[in-house]
Amino acid sequence: MTERILVQREGKIAIVTVDAPDRRNALTLALSAELAEAVDAAERDENVHALIVTGTPPAFCAGADLSTLGAAQEEGLRQVYSGFLAVARCVLPTVAAIGGPAVGAGLNLALAADVRLAGPRAKFIPRFLELGLHPGGGMTWMLQRAVGGQLARAMTLFGQSLDAEAATRAGLTMRTVEGDHLKLLEAALELARPAAEAPREVVLATKRSMRLTTALSEQEAAVETEIGPQLESLNSPGFAERLAAVRARIGSAK
Numbered sequence: 680m681t682e683r684i685l686v687q688r689e690g691k692i693a694i695v696t697v698d699a700p701d702r703r704n705a706l707t708l709a710l711s712a713e714l715a716e717a718v719d720a721a722e723r724d725e726n727v728h729a730l731i732v733t734g735t736p737p738a739f740c741a742g743a744d745l746s747t748l749g750a751a752q753e754e755g756l757r758q759v760y761s762g763f764l765a766v767a768r769c770v771l772p773t774v775a776a777i778g779g780p781a782v783g784a785g786l787n788l789a790l791a792a793d794v795r796l797a798g799p800r801a802k803f804i805p806r807f808l809e810l811g812l813h814p815g816g817g818m819t820w821m822l823q824r825a826v827g828g829q830l831a832r833a834m835t836l837f838g839q840s841l842d843a844e845a846a847t848r849a850g851l852t853m854r855t856v857e858g859d860h861l862k863l864l865e866a867a868l869e870l871a872r873p874a875a876e877a878p879r880e881v882v883l884a885t886k887r888s889m890r891l892t893t894a895l896s897e898q899e900a901a902v903e904t905e906i907g908p909q910l911e912s913l914n915s916p917g918f919a920e921r922l923a924a925v926r927a928r929i930g931s932a933k
Contacts, residue, residue, distance in 0.1 A: 682707070690872075692731060705742055705745070708759065711758055711763075714762030715765035762788065777803075784816060796854060819835060
């Protein structure tokens with residue numbers, strides 16, 4: 680039985696796959712550590728501009744391995760968190776390609792990404808209370824931010840699950856991609872491609888600014904947050920080259 684985190688490259692995009700289909704990609708301590716290491720390696724690689732996280736079909740991630748969970752205390756729980764928290768903290772733009780059930784900690788892994796795409800068999804299942812277990816890993820915070828207070832409470836307190844279409848209607852996923860897992864990955868790659876093609880330093884600075892401005896209450900504070908990195912990009916060789924290329928295209932079109 681093979682259990683691993685598989686890392687592939689498509690140009691400047693890293694595809695990180697939880698590859699443990701026999702256990703529906705449930706996260707053991709070893710897999711969580713491998714996932715965190717894979718995300719860290721992508722961040723350190725100057726040739727990676729964006730990251731996609733997915734799971735080998737038929738599931739996205741069935742949560743924490745139950746044997747691991749049953750034996751866990753605080754240190755073990757934090758080790759389980761390490762994989763999806765690495766995605767949540769990732770400085771790169773992240774996309775979750777969710778082709779099957781995302782359960783418990785697997786729901787956390789989906790929520791950790793900047794943008795989520797669902798395949799037709801995706802399902803979002805909290806399951807914590809069903810096990811008599813309090814949610815963890817920041818799930819209550821992430822879910823309320825993703826779908827709003829009322830639906831987050833319905834899912835967390837009353838165990839409501841969402842299928843792919845309901846998740847898209849609720850804003851939990853950006854859209855549902857019809858077809859098989861390959862089609863889902865193609866859609867995720869297409870979504871990630873503009874970040875892959877942009878200057879890496881601008882991509883990282885933009886994501887950093889979005890994290891800072893999401894907590895602000897006034898636009899003026901956002902203006903001040905953004906102006907420093909915008910000026911830095913304005914004076915970069917990359918901007919000058921791209922501006923010249925756009926002007927040349929406009930000129931040739933006249």
